[in-house]
Every structure is written in C-alpha cells, then in structure tokens.
Amino acid sequence: MDEPIIVGIDVGTTKICTLVGRVEQEGILRILGVGIEPSQGMRKGVPVDVRAVTQAVSRSIEKAERTSGMEITSALVSLAGSQVSSVNSKGVVGVSGRTIDDDDVIRSMEAARAVAIPHNREIIHVIQRGFTVDGQPGIRMPLGMHGYRLEVETHIITVAASAVENLRNCVDDAGATPSQFVLNPLASAEVVLSETEREMGVVVCDVGGGTTDIAIYIEGDVYHTTVLGVGGDHITADIAHGLRLPISQAEEIKIQHGHAVEAEVGENEEFHVRPFGEEMPLQIHRRELALIIEARVEEIFSLVLQEIKRSGYDGLLPAGMVLTGGSSSIPGIRTVGSQVLGLPVRRAQPDNLVGMTDQLYSPAFSTSVGLLKWSMLMTEIGGESSQPKISSRGGGYDWEYIKSLIRRLFP
Numbered sequence: 001m002d003e004p005i006i007v008g009i010d011v012g013t014t015k016i017c018t019l020v021g022r023v024e025q026e027g028i029l030r031i032l033g034v035g036i037e038p039s040q041g042m043r044k045g046v047p048v049d050v051r052a053v054t055q056a057v058s059r060s061i062e063k064a065e066r067t068s069g070m071e072i073t074s075a076l077v078s079l080a081g082s083q084v085s086s087v088n089s090k091g092v093v094g095v096s097g098r099t100i101d102d103d104d105v106i107r108s109m110e111a112a113r114a115v116a117i118p119h120n121r122e123i124i125h126v127i128q129r130g131f132t133v134d135g136q137p138g139i140r141m142p143l144g145m146h147g148y149r150l151e152v153e154t155h156i157i158t159v160a161a162s163a164v165e166n167l168r169n170c171v172d173d174a175g176a177t178p179s180q181f182v183l184n185p186l187a188s189a190e191v192v193l194s195e196t197e198r199e200m201g202v203v204v205c206d207v208g209g210g211t212t213d214i215a216i217y218i219e220g221d222v223y224h225t226t227v228l229g230v231g232g233d234h235i236t237a238d239i240a241h242g243l244r245l246p247i248s249q250a251e252e253i254k255i256q257h258g259h260a261v262e263a264e265v266g267e268n269e270e271f272h273v274r275p276f277g278e279e280m281p282l283q284i285h286r287r288e289l290a291l292i293i294e295a296r297v298e299e300i301f302s303l304v305l306q307e308i309k310r311s312g313y314d315g316l317l318p319a320g321m322v323l324t325g326g327s328s329s330i331p332g333i334r335t336v337g338s339q340v341l342g343l344p345v346r347r348a349q350p351d352n353l354v355g356m357t358d359q360l361y362s363p364a365f366s367t368s369v370g371l372l373k374w375s376m377l378m379t380e381i382g383g384e385s386s387q388p389k390i391s392s393r394g395g396g397y398d399w400e401y402i403k404s405l406i407r408r409l410f411p
Contacts, residue, residue, distance in 0.1 A: 029353065041056065084225070304337075
C-alpha cells in the first residue's frame with residue numbers, strides 16, 4: 001500500500017485510545033481504526049500497576065485492530081506525568097568552511113544536546129528554536145549562509161527514566177513497539193493550534209484526568225513545557241467527598257450536572273443522589289455542586305498561572321490560552337480560566353477528520369488525534385516510513401537520516 005499507515009496510542013489516566021490512520025492524497029488523514037478502553041493502573045499519567053496497564057493497552061489495541069482489520073506492531077505513544085521537566089540549552093560550534101552546511105547544523109544540535117542530565121532521567125525531545133550566525137539571531141535555517149560561528153537554541157524535555165521504561169514495557173508486552181514517545185501537550189498542539197496563534201504567542205493547556213499539561217509557543221516554536229499533577233480526577237474526588245458519594249457516581253454527576261461557575265446556575269436547579277448511609281435519594285441543589293467544582297477549577301488555573309509566570313513568558317501571550325483535554329468539557333471552565341489568567345481563552349477539539357470519527361470530535365481526544373498528526377508530519381518530511389525517524393521537535397536522532405533529510409528539504 002503506497003499510502004502510509006500510522007498508529008498512535010494515547011495512554012492516559014482516564015482512558016487509553018489507540019487510533020489507526022492512513023495518510024491520503026493532499027494530506028488528508030483518514031481514521032481507519034479506533035480502540036477506546038477505560039484506563040487501569042495509571043495515576044497522574046504514570047503506571048502504578050504494570051500488569052493492569054498492559055492489559056488495558058492490549059484491549060485497546062485489539063479493538064483498533066478489529067475495527068481497522070490491520071495488525072499493530074509499532075506506534076507513537078503519548079507521555080505525561082509530573083516527572084516531566086524541561087530546560088533550555090544552547091549549542092555553539094565553529095563553521096568548518098565558509099558556508100554553513102548540514103554537518104555544521106548537526107554538530108550544533110549535538111552540542112546543545114550535551115547538557116548535564118542526571119543518570120535517572122531520559123531525554124524525550126530536543127526542540128530546535130532558532131539559530132544565530134555570527135551574532136545575528138532569529139535565523140530559522142542557516143544552510144547556505146556564510147559565517148564562522150553557528151549557535152542553536154533548543155528546548156530539551158526530559159522525564160524520569162523509570163517512568164518511560166515502565167510505560168515502554170507495558171506497550172511492548174501488549175504487542176506493540178513504541179517507535180517514539182510524544183509529550184501530551186505537543187501532540188495536542190498539532191490539532192488545536194493555528195499557525196497565527198503559534199507565531200503570536202499562546203499557551204496550550206490540556207486538562208486531562210490525572211494531569212494538566214502545558215506548552216507555551218512563541219514565534220512558532222516551543223519555549224516552555226511542564227506537567228502539573230492535578231486534573232479532572234481531583235474534581236471528581238472533591239465531589240465524592242463533598243456529597244459523600246462513590247467515585248463512579250461522582251464522575252457521572254460531574255458529567256451530567258457539573259458547572260464551573262456557581263453564578264451561572266439557576267437557584268432552583270436540582271438533582272437527586274443517594275449518598276453513603278442513606279436509604280432514599282436526596283435532593284441536591286446544582287449550585288452546591290458548582291461551588292465544589294469552581295473551587296477546584298480556580299485552583300488548577302492558579303497553578304497554571306503560577307507556572308506561566310515562573311517561565312518568564314507571561315507577557316508574551318497575546319493569543320491567550322487554548323484549552324483542551326477531557327476535563328475542558330465542563331461548562332463554564334473557559335470563563336473561570338479567563339478570569340484567573342487574565343487572558344483570552346478558547347476551547348478546542350479535533351476537526352476536519354475523515355473516516356471513523358464519531359467518537360473523536362471531543363477535546364478528550366486531542367492528544368490521540370495529535371499523535372497521528374505528529375506521525376503524519378514526520379511521514380511527509382521523511383517520505384520513506386510511516387513512523388518518524390527524526391523530528392526537529394523530537395529526540396532519538398538517526399544522524400545519517402538527518403543529513404539526507406536536510407539535503408532534501410534545503411537543496
């Protein structure tokens with residue numbers, strides 16, 4: 001089959017979603033197979049029960065294989081968890097000749113990558129942000145330019161090696177080899193961001209079940225990434241404690257009756273629940289539920305604001321925030337985010353999909369579809385394999401492939 005087949009596995013705290021897609025003419029992505037399975041053994045984005053995670057991933061893969069009619073052997077895998085951290089690094093080299101060639105670019109990237117990383121951490125992404133030639137900054141690609149000193153700015157994302165290895169083993173044991181790990185907010189950004197937002201300055205906020213993932217884009221490049229260990233599960237836990245309900249019932253009530261702004265809920269709106277120790281259902285005011293949700297949502301966005309300020313880029317985000325992830329579906333959450341952050345906020349989800357897409361038009365599947373978009377982008381660049389070998393945004397470099405890639409893109 002000439003048209004490449006791509007696979008992404010989104011291993012989240014709440015759900016595991018395996019998608020099989022095909023890149024068709026004119027860059028159209030057709031969804032061929034979908035496998036959605038409730039997540040088990042995950043907490044705050046990392047495996048805490050390897051056997052349970054393996055079984056859940058295996059069931060998700062089986063569903064995707066059944067619906068697509070294809071065997072899945074390798075895939076891009078999403079990555080989150082509070083062990084994720086990032087650092088900015090520069091690499092400086094002397095130009096070997098008078099004109100900068102691909103070897104000089106590669107050597108500068110290698111120099112930037114050579115940062116002191118603790119032995120218990122693994123580099124996941126090395127993201128190129130721009131070049132400086134003989135003191136002239138803001139150069140996107142310096143190939144063919146005359147110069148003597150080449151400098152590259154990169155954003156390096158690392159994660160605890162044990163967390164990566166545990167997740168890799170889970171996916172391996174489920175029958176698929178992880179070809180590359182992709183940080184959640186970077187995958188989501190491929191789906192929800194416009195080029196204008198990337199250039200102007202924007203923050204992607206993916207509010208999932210166990211984590212809230214953040215990526216700041218300025219001038220088209222990633223400037224800061226982080227993962228916060230709070231999410232929709234904390235809202236559910238607050239409801240369960242506040243109304244004395246089982247977690248499963250609290251989740252159902254959050255979805256059916258939840259609202260993040262108490263003032264926007266009518267005074268007479270009510271629903272019935274049966275708390276622990278009660279023989280008959282009780283009548284609960286919806287405003288009482290909204291008060292619980294609003295407090296936790298404000299806290300989540302306060303932590304996001306704190307992280308944005310810590311990055312130092314809080315004054316460079318005129319495009320505001322793009323909100324996505326399953327928990328962003330709570331009514332009123334966009335209003336709270338805008339009030340806390342003092343920025344314009346919009347909610348986004350995957351669109352322009354073809355094929356088996358009925359379940360995917362939701363913010364909860366931004367990362368899942370984003371993995372396919374990421375793989376599709378790498379396929380278009382490489383033109384040889386359905387799985388990415390190299391990304392200007394990713395790690396795991398095949399240097400000979402990079403050389404040929406740069407020669408093809410920049411003759």
